[in-house]
Amino acid sequence: MRSLCIRFFFLVSTATFVMSSTISATPSACAAFVDTTVVPMDREQLLPHQTVLIGRERIADIEPASRVKLPGGCFVIDGRKRYLIPGLMDTHVHFFGYARAGADDIGVEKSILVMLLANGITAAIVMEGTPAILRLREDVSHDRVLGPRLYTAGSLIQIHDSGEPPDRKTLNTPEEVRQEVIAEKQAGYDFIKVHGDLPANTYRALLETARQQKIQVVGHVPNNLGIDAALNGGQVMITRAESYLDSYFRFHRALPTDPGEIDQMVRDVAARTARAGIWVQPTLSVFRQINSQIADIDALLERPEMRYMPNSATFDWRPPNNPYLKHRTLADIPKMRAQYSLMFRPFVNGSPLSTQGFPTTQSRRRDHLLSSPADRRSAPR
Numbered sequence: 508m509r510s511l512c513i514r515f516f517f518l519v520s521t522a523t524f525v526m527s528s529t530i531s532a533t534p535s536a537c538a539a540f541v542d543t544t545v546v547p548m549d550r551e552q553l554l555p556h557q558t559v560l561i562g563r564e565r566i567a568d569i570e571p572a573s574r575v576k577l578p579g580g581c582f583v584i585d586g587r588k589r590y591l592i593p594g595l596m597d598t599h600v601h602f603f604g605y606a607r608a609g610a611d612d613i614g615v616e617k618s619i620l621v622m623l624l625a626n627g628i629t630a631a632i633v634m635e636g637t638p639a640i641l642r643l644r645e646d647v648s649h650d651r652v653l654g655p656r657l658y659t660a661g662s663l664i665q666i667h668d669s670g671e672p673p674d675r676k677t678l679n680t681p682e683e684v685r686q687e688v689i690a691e692k693q694a695g696y697d698f699i700k701v702h703g704d705l706p707a708n709t710y711r712a713l714l715e716t717a718r719q720q721k722i723q724v725v726g727h728v729p730n731n732l733g734i735d736a737a738l739n740g741g742q743v744m745i746t747r748a749e750s751y752l753d754s755y756f757r758f759h760r761a762l763p764t765d766p767g768e769i770d771q772m773v774r775d776v777a778a779r780t781a782r783a784g785i786w787v788q789p790t791l792s793v794f795r796q797i798n799s800q801i802a803d804i805d806a807l808l809e810r811p812e813m814r815y816m817p818n819s820a821t822f823d824w825r826p827p828n829n830p831y832l833k834h835r836t837l838a839d840i841p842k843m844r845a846q847y848s849l850m851f852r853p854f855v856n857g858s859p860l861s862t863q864g865f866p867t868t869q870s871r872r873r874d875h876l877l878s879s880p881a882d883r884r885s886a887p888r
Contacts, residue, residue: 536561536562536563536564536582537560537561537562537578537580537581537582538560538561538581538582538583538584539558539559539560539561539575539577539581539582539583539584540558540559540561540584540586540591541558541572541575541577541583541584541585541586541587542556542557542558542572542585542586542587543556543557543558543559543586543587543589543590543591544556544557544586544589544590544591545557545559545569545590545591546590546591546592548592548593553590554569556571556572556573557569557570557571557572557586557591558570558571558572558575558577558586559586559591560575560577560581562578592627594627594628594629594630594655595626595627595628595629595630596628596629596630596631596632597623597628597630597631597632597655598631598632598788599632599634599746599788599790599793600619600623600631600632600633600634601633601634601635602615602616602619602633602635602640603615603635603819603820604820604822604823604824605672605673605823605828605830606672606673606674606822606823606828607672607673607674608819608820608822608823609817609819609820609822610637610639611637611639611640612817612819613639613643614817615817615819615820616639616640616643617652617653617654618815618816618817618820619820620647620652620653620654620655621653621654622815622816623654623655624653624654624655628655629655629656630655630656630657630658631655631656631657631658632657632658632659632660632697632698633657633658633659633660634660634700634725634726634746635660635662635663635700636659636660636661636662636696637662638694640657640659641659641694641695641696643657644657644658644659658697658698659696659697659698660696660697660698660699660700660725660726661687661691661694661696661698661699661700662675662676662687662691662700663675663676663700663702663703663726664678664684664687664688664699664700664701664702664705664713664726665677665678665701665702665703665705666678666679666703666704666705666706666709667679669702669703669704669705670703670704671702671703678709680709681706681708681709681711681712682712684709684712684713684716685712685713685716688713688716688717688720688722689716689720691722692720692721692722696722697722697723698722698723698724698725698744699713699717699722699723699724699725699726700724700725700726700746701713701724701725701726701727701728701729701742702726702727703727703729704729704730704731704732705729705731705732707732707736710729710732710736710740711740714740714741714742717741718741723743723744724741724742724743725742725743725744725745725746726742726744726745726746727745727746727747727750728742728745728750728751728753728754729754730750730753730754730758732754733754733755733758733759734750734751734754734755734758734776736754737750737754737785738779738780738783738785739783742785743784743785743786744785744786744787744788745780745785745786745787745788746788746790747788747790747793748787748788748789748790748791748794748847749794749846751776752846755772755776756772762846794843794847797831797843798840798843798844800824800829800831800832801831801832801835801836801837801839801840802837802840804824804825804826804829804832807824808821808824808825
């Protein structure tokens with residue numbers, strides 16, 4: 508059941524060091540990164556003056572540069588004064604936003620794919636798919652479009668009045684959910700994605716049908732059902748850390764404030780999540796960006812890297828379209844930061860939870876991610 512997700516995250520630490528689209532994807536393709544510094548993922552160490560040989564789209568050898576004799580016809584990349592890391596995976600990608608601006612626009616999609624590659628991303632999981640994204644996945648796979656290897660969920664599984672984004676399909680009965688799962692499996696999607704609250708019988712129908720169809724379920728936890736519904740039901744990935752906030756920390760209760768109670772709750776839910784074998788996407792950077800948008804949206808939009816983003820890709824960020832600016836103000840940031848601090852505790856480096864084996868797909872320092880431009884402006888220098 509979990510083999511596919513395990514293989515995804517295995518790619519993070521062992522993916523080939525070169526994008527498949529960079530070299531002709533033939534059995535005889537050969538490339539070598541010569542005399543570079545390798546950064547291994549299994550220990551804190553630099554391996555200088557190494558040559559990494561790629562053959563048949565796999566890492567064939569890693570040896571000191573002085574010992575390696577390259578095969579004839581090998582494509583050589585000069586690695587001197589450079590560092591080489593494995594290809595990275597972005598496990599939460601969207602090609603269009605809340606209002607579907609730019610949806611199925613191949614120009615927007617190609618721009619996003621190139622930006623992912625430029626940042627070292629050699630595999631990506633798309634969290635809301637369409638038939639056009641299925642075609643894009645195949646185009647990338649067959650080297651017709653340059654980009655990281657793609658995996659994609661299908662349409663969002665959601666019911667009416669559950670906080671669904673505009674212009675999305677909603678499903679009203681367990682039978683409609685069953686038929687949608689079957690249709691998405693037949694269409695070739697890699698995952699089924701849950702979005703928003705669901706009645707208990709509808710969520711059970713979703714999980715049961717997915718098991719029958721041999722397709723994995725990822726997404727939000729239905730907050731109305733609580734975290735145990737996901738932990739015990741067979742969902743393989745929780746895609747937002749705030750799912751823990753609403754489905755656990757304040758599920759039918761007020762948020763805890765006692766440090767001892769919080770520590771015990773964190774340890775308990777982290778251990779239960781690990782035992783269930785569920786992967787978690789904390790999506791920590793999303794929440795930093797939310798704070799940044801509320802604090803100073805103009806400064807965010809004027810950042811130098813924004814010039815690479817197609818206008819339709821940032822449509823939802825700009826006033827008056829931005830949903831966060833419609834409902835939140837600067838006064839909300841301290842409360843939001845306190846909530847984020849609570850829900851991110853299982854994911855932070857140095858947390859006592861690191862011994863629980865809590866499987867996460869991202870790791871960042873909380874103090875960095877939960878800061879906002881307003882905080883940095885007021886900080887002593």
